[in-house]
Amino acid sequence: MDWSLTPEQLEIQRSVAALCSDAHAASEDEAVIWRRFADAGWLGMHLPEAAGGLECGAVEVALLMQTLGLHGMPLPFVQRAIVFGGLLAAVTPDAQPLAATIAGEEIGVALIDPDLTVGDQVGKLSLVGSSVPLPGGHSAKHLLLLDNSQSAAWLVDVGADDVVREDVTLHGAGSAALFHWRDGGHVNAIELPGAECAQAWRDRIEPLAQLALAAFNLGAMEAALSASTAYSRERRQFGQRLADFQALQHLLADAGVDVELTGSLVFGAAMALDAGRDDARRLALSARVYADEAAKRVCKSAIQLHGAIATTDELEVGHHLSRVAVNANQLGTTQQLLRRLAVSAD
């Protein structure tokens, strides 16, 4: 087991960090940053070469996500690249939407386990109501629906008038969209090989996606902790540094343990996925759950330690909590994932 980063892995960390810093400095909007990620090849980093990807492993994906979390950059990499791109690559590697997704030219997003009602006519999809908010769904042209229980999958063209997209913003500066279906009517959609989609989701895509969310939260908690230790050395009350109060030292020590344990599990699970170990999928889910809870603890402690200033929009440290709390409800809530871990060895 080798925990050191290869030159290539260090380079990913370095370039993502540089891109984030530049983007913050120039106040670039998300569309511009997304294009830069595409130009660097990262939108297909996890995909096989045959599908136009770079064949990077879970460790590389985790490093990218950790760096995004560290820099407070809630890009919808998981939703667009890993889930949507991954599902398309699994079933239709030659399709044009995949190439456009990797190139950052078209936006697609996936809705996992919606309550799909397949219509009374064979091959027709009927939907009722609206989707939940999907991070990364803003400006989406494609929506992939995957119903695992029925092993059914559809690719919906969002431009058609039977699906209306409503873009929304998320706390922590991410964006999302809701999709409204024309009530009771059929939705024009291409049916995808559902069994293959469901299999790919279960075996590869979900573990990588959950791990990636965990890695983002790891980066966010590292940022929150380092802001807190820096502030503790600088801020004075009652004539001494915050760093000299034992109550705060112990808050920070607990946060330090949370960060180290989370980092160990995230990268341990990443290495297990890359090595194809038997317990890799379970470890990826465990990493997600542990990171959700640990990141919330650390980000809340960071706010507590900073005091009132951290409850404002002006200080970055409070926004880390928004981001990790948003992530903790994506692709299943922490509690739902814990239930899954509890009832199944899978």
Added chain:
Amino acid sequence: MHWPVDSVEEAFRDEVATFLQGALTEDMRRSASRITSIFFEFDCALAWQKKLHAKGWGAPAWPKEYGGPGWSPAQQLIFQEECARAGAPLPYAIGLQMLGPVLMEYGTPAQKARYLPPIINGDDIWCQGYSEPNAGSDLAALATSARREGDSYIVNGQKIWTSYAHRANRMFALVRTADTKKPQAGISFLLIDDMAAPGLTIRPIKSLDGHVEQCEVFFDDVRVPVENLVGEENDGWGVAKFLLQHERGGYSYYIAAQRLLAIVDEVASTQQANTMDADMQVLRARLQTKLEALRFFEYRQVTGDSSLPASAASMCKLAGTELAQVIDELAATLMGPWFGVMQGDIWGLDPADQPIGPAAGAGVMRHYLNNRAATIYGGSAQIQRNLIARELLAG
């Protein structure tokens, strides 16, 4: 960063598993399954030590030149993992994990030759004379004195919380050899190699769980040969700190937690105990995720990850002991009204009595009480937090 499946390691794992299957007796398994402490039942642990010694595996972490098998850190961990899986006891660790490394680092050739082999074969049982009534977490305040007189030190004073002093034949101790302004500077590391020496009195202390694990040890002009000094006189604090690293790091907290969770699962599956409801299942799953995090944190330590913080051993101890205490709580809940029933003599290789209530949970109450000490000994949880924070806030 990668973790290839290593066929040599897997073959080693099979070899260990095969040995364990043959070597463990039913009596040992039964005794080892009733976990009440970080120490396994003494006679069971000793019998197991002798079996391991006969196989040449008596000191898994020691290099070959001192009688160890020369295993890599990865092999040592595999050995521990397989021992837990097979339900083997852990050998008594004070000599193996604490004094052994100290003698290898600081001991004279004569000390190594005399004291290391009987640790492996189980003939010598060492205890650790560190804490005193007025020197607990603040260890450097210790007052037990060793006054030089010819070729001897004359030791006077009192130690407390000395685990298994009543079963040990030797003790290593920290003693004060000089009154210095900085208390750490006047401490020496001494081998008190005869627990039956004139002037040495042992008083066992009955713990909350009704059993004796700790003792008080009194010294009244106890004579110790000067050649039993380890390291330089007045330089014992450095030796002690070296040893503390082994006390904190030489133990796998995640494996210990795994053993406890196995008990939880077994208790939950028995008729007499409470079944796990949905809330308890979620708690069980949550504890498992922390266990996995701890596992990889320990892997980082074993494989020498250079990005580890200096306080990693403190972090591990803090997280590991607190995890074990939460598992105790879950086990207690599962036991329902059976929790708290005092058991008879069911702990050893040859039990006189049958357990009362769910057999799998017979040790749960004792462990619950005994394990309160885990966040106190070896630097309390609060001391560990101080150390971790000191590193985080440095610079």
